[in-house]
Amino acid sequence: MSSTRPRSDQASSQGLGVAEARAAILRALRPVDGHECVALRAALGRVLAEDVVAPLDVPAHDNSAMDGYALRAADLAADADTALTVVGRAFAGHPFAGRVEAGQAVRIMTGAPLPQGADTVVMQEDVRPTPSQGDAVLIPPGQRAGQNVRRAGEDLPTGGIALPAGKRCGPAELGLIASLGLDEVLVYRRPRVAFFSTGDEIASLGEALGPGQVYDSNRYTLYGLLAQLGCEVDDLGVLPDQPEALQRALAGASATADVILTSGGVSTGEADFVRETLAGLGEVDFWKLAIKPGRPLAFGRIGRAWLFGLPGNPVATMVAFCQFVRDALLTLAGVSPLPEPVLFTAHCATPIRKQPGRHEFQRGRLGWEDGRRVVHPAAAQGSGILRSMSEADCFILLPEAQGSVAAGEAVLVQPFAGLL
Structure with a gap:
């Protein structure tokens, strides 16, 4: 675990920075052990464990890129119309069986194999019929040899790498693999994640609320986030503030899971037993982060499992997951390289009050006003107001050194699309 501990000079007086904490986590991780061969449709969302190599040329033959006429470029006049005799038709799946000879053309449809002898396709909109011959067409000057032809192997030659190991399969990847005639692929196994909430104040759904209790939302939020990643x-469930119960749960989970996620109990509060229990079971670092919402984060190992101790407030839990846990899970799943975060600027519709010192993840909603992109900060930014996450569609990223933001000022935003 020494490699996961950032140097003390990397932390500000407010706590460890976002970039330093993320880098320390990712340095420690490697993809999970274990691969499996799955049917192509079952590979959606899975990560390739080996390169997908093209067993054939894609496309498999020279073919037309559009509807038109296939012909020999050598027959075309440089500065006048050229009359050619149409000797047949070629369709995708039904190629022209003959050969295009001098002075001939073949009517061809998009995707149809290029007939023997032909080397060029002229789009149908440029071709005119001859006034006197029904089986002939006029080709205007200005055509280029080889135009509108897709060559065999142009997309992928035989033996070429169609998709690299580490690529996560989406719909486009499934289609690409199918175009190679492959019906199964080798993928990393899914990371196994055990998670629970802690605290006597947390009630499970279906239970009556006791004095001072609230219903557990974090487990359902985390379930959704984990399921979207394919874990x-x-x-x-919910574990009480009892060291023995926590020890049993952590010891059991560490024997089978790749990752353990906890929410709540990692601060230094008098009743926060999770911190003490984690420290006794494994090698865990407890970080005070310079972020808002959220501040405490635990990271380390218990047995064979990686441990992330997230803050207990619902919004802080989601922020910590998105900024630290998500890329960690993608790394364990075998994704390489990690996708770059989608970030862009928008003009803040209203002022934001902020003190320098912490990296804030405020919630906002994007829109367009007067021809420019704007973001409206959520009215309520408290770390316990989960509604702000539901109503928002982006984080407004305010770095540590940032002070208050004036209305109309440009700010950096991170959309939820592809993140949540």
Whole structure:
């Protein structure tokens, strides 16, 4: 775990920075052990464990890129119309069986194999019929040899790498693999994640609320986030503030899971037993982060499992997951390289009050006004107001050194699309 501990000079007086914490986590991780061969449709969302190599040329033959006429470029006059005799038709799946000879053309449709002898396709909109011959067409000057032809192997030659190991399969990847005639691929196994909430103040759904209790939302938020990433999940429920119960749960989970996620109990509060229990079971770092919402974050190992101790407030839990846990899970799943975060600027519709010192992740909603992109900060930014996440569609990123933001000022935003 020494490699996960940032140097003390990397932390500000407010706590460890976002970039330093993220880098320390990712340095420690490697993809999970274990691969499996799955049917192509089951590969959606999975990560390739080996390169997908093209067993054939794509496309498999020279073909037309559009509807038109296939012909020999050598027959075309440089500065006048050229009359050619149409000797047949070629369709995708039904090629022209003959050969294009001098003075001939073949009517061809998009995707149809290029007939023997032809080397050029002229789009149908440029071709005119001859006034006197029904089986002839006029080709205007200005055509280029080889135009509108897709060559065999142009997309992928035989033996070329169609998709690299580490690529996560989406719909386009499934289609590309199918175009190679492959019906199964080798993928990394899914990371196994055990998660639970802690605290006597947390009640499970279906239970009556006791004095001072609230219903558990974090487990359902985390379940959704984990399911979207394709993890195998094990919901351990709500654990009470009892060291023995926590020890049993952590020891059991560490024997089977790749990752353990906890929410709540990692601060230094008098009743926060999770911190003490984690420290006794494994090698865990406890960080005070220079972020808002959220501040405490635990990271380390218990047995064979990586441990992330997230803050307990609902919004802080989601922020910590998105900024630190998500890329960690993608790394464990085998994704390489990690996708770059989608960030862009927008003009803040209203002022934001902020003190320098912490990296804030405010919630906002994007829109367009007067021809420019704007972001409206959520009215309520408290770390316990989960509604702000539901109503928002982006984070407004305010770095540590940033002070208050004036209305109309440009700010950096991170959209939820592709993140949540």
